[in-house]
Amino acid sequence: MSATRYLEIAERLSAELAECARGTRVASEAEIARRFGVGRAAARAAVQELERRFVVRRTQGSGTFVNRRIDYVISRSVPPSWSATIAAAGATPRALVKSVRTIPLPAHLADRFERPAGSPVHEVVREFYIDDLLASWVHEWIPVDEVPHLDLALHAVDSVDQVLRQTVRVRPMRAWCRVSIDVPPTEVLRVLRMESSQPAWLVESVSRDEAIGDVLMCSRTWTRADAVRVVVELDERAATGADAGTPRRAITPQ
Template sequence: MTLQRRAGVALWRQIAESIESDIKEEVFDRGKRLPTEAELASRFGVNRHTVRRGIAFLEQEGIVRVEQGRGTFVQERVVDYKLGKRTRFTENIQKQSRIPSGELVRAQLIPADATVAKQLHLRKGAQVALIESVGKVDGRPISIAAHHFPAKRFPDIIEAYKREQSVTKALAQYGVTDYTRKETRITARLPTTTESRLLELPRSQPVLVTESVNIDPEGRVIEYGWGRMAAERAQLVVQP
């Protein structure tokens, strides 16, 4: 496809319009990588500098993202992740007509460090059940979540979680049929090497960091958790 010079329309603008049209028509799926600059230059019959200007414009408009050393990708639809009194990953995603899934990273008994012990009202070193997983939306990783439970109150919760594939259903087996969010703290930073790998995210892209405490209907703390969410794929919506 060789571009035709049109009065008042620069070649790089025509390239941007053509790629944007392809994205709207789903020639390029969201989250997928575009052809390389060299391939696009060959397709449009221009030099790579002209292609680069068109791509830069699309990036500025939020239509694509450029990852250093990896290429140019079609920007995904941003997930509105709601934080409220009851925060449930699966429900959050399903309400947006998208497909939630998860992948277990690790599940084991560990001694509570100072932070976990303080949040769960335990002594330091007390046994805690840790369940850590990657949450995915439409098959693409969006978050890493770690759940800490007092092992004395919830013995074998790891096995229950593996059977049910759900924290909510696992807790129900211990008589906790409902739980609410006491508090959530939110910060942001660049990802660690491990977080970058699990989220398939460049080290230069920030993650949203959450720390939360959940309580049962009697007000007793049942879980301390933290999350790491790809900032470019989700926005946190805080609800009363």
């Protein structure tokens, strides 16, 4: 038998599963082995290949199911709202606030905020769900003087972007963003129920008020790579937009 037989099986299954709805149960390794006349090892390798391609997702104790990633678009022309971005991609977003507390601004964020270390900021920790899948673990920092009662506002609206727009009457926009992919720390792996070898997207972002340039929020988000594909779009506003003439102090990535 060819050493690449499992790849041929994976290609065949991938084409078939493309016609199936998200969440459809995938045949077991034993069923795949019988269908293609191969051993369990080849069937297991084929399923593992589908998982590497994000075509399927395994749920411990439940089985293997058809997976569908959505595009998470990051652009200067797209508001920095996680919920709105997920909804625009055709999925159902949900945010769960784990904690909101007031802390002194950490020194490593002072340059990004253009404020002295120790200034009071809200630290918000949230879980984000996509179609009921726990997909992201998020830390956000917002100056207290921008939204003094953020904890109360998040009880009514689960989007920080909406709170800023409706309460403070500002228009947040991404001013700086860094995207990477890596294996998350142990705490994030546990929260997102990921295996120790699974990579995830790390998106670090700074949002400003589009009108006057004040820093409104810094965020750090870990997201399952099997849930979204991060798409970064560059547009002309980065060089020629309406805010091009607004003076900015440089943001120093940490």
